[in-house]
Amino acid sequence: MDFLEALSRPPLVLGVDPRPMLHGPEPLAHIRRYTFVLLEALAPRLAAAKFQLAFFEALGPEGMALLWELASASRVMGLPVIFDGKRGDIGSTAEAYARAYLEAFPGSALTVNPYLGLDALKPFFQAASRTGGGVFVLAKTSNPGSGFIQDLPVEGRPLYLYLAEALEREGEGYREGTWSRVGMVVGATYPEAVARVRERAPHAPLLLPGVGAQGGKPLKGEGLLLAASRALYYPGGRPDLKAALEAAEALLKALVE
Ligand SMILES: O=C(O)c1cc(=O)[nH]c(=O)n1[C@@H]1O[C@H](COP(=O)(O)O)[C@@H](O)[C@H]1O
Secondary structure (H helix, E strand, O other), X not given: OOHHHHHHOOOXXXXXXXXXXXXXXXXXXXXXXXXXXXXXXXXHHOOEEEEEHHHHHOOHHHHHHHHHHHHXXXXXXXXXXXXXXXXXXXXXXXXXXXXXXXXXXXXXXEEEOOOOOHHHHHHHHHHHHHHOOEEEEEEEOOOOOOHHHHOOEEOOEEHHHHHXXXXXXXXXXXEEOOXXXXXXXXXXOOHHHHHHHHHHOOOOOEEEOOXXXXXXXXXXXXXXXXXXXXXXXXXXXXXXXXXXXXXXXXXXXXXXX
């Protein structure tokens, strides 16, 4: 399955950011069961599942084994997998990150950090091209302090728009029809930034995290993938299958109608 097919699925992304303290005396076993059931129930209603690597890394080697298992299961269910790792390094190391998360682990797409420059992003784009995957480059992040660097003025516009223009140009070489494999992350907490990035980068899939727990509201539009982690995975602050399904339906209703 090509990652770009995610753009024609329902525009909701389930963030899987497991907190072991919420899962009782045998947290890994409970996280495995809960996530499997949730994925099975929601797979046809989602664009993708997004696994935040930090939460699995924090569980040690067993956490990484669980990540592999859950991501593989998602792919078997026909659900694209976004690994949220915000990776970025010099080109030769970026190649290893790309192999790790777009090939060795069954990722369809990976979030990456642009701080090192375009040469350091290229290995990710090339890997995505090889694997039928996607890359989401951080443009305007959802956190309150993202403007410290990302809003700095560059030739009359904020840095994140300068970046969006450069990535739209770069992404042209990785475009298949309407959509490029070079996407961007823009926080749903900054709807005006989403509109400005979309204007400058009409072919970039945009991943919009920050819905719910961070105060972001559902935003509709072509190529926008709305991501929620706590609001979907822990509605009411804890694992709750029924409430999670209801939360997904409510978000989908707001997105599709
Ligand atoms: O790349 C991301 O997914 C991301 C980018 C961003 O700007 N803000 C952001 O919150 N995220 C991730 O999206 C998830 C948000 O979690 P919730 O606030 O629980 O929905 C976390 O896994 C964050 O690491």
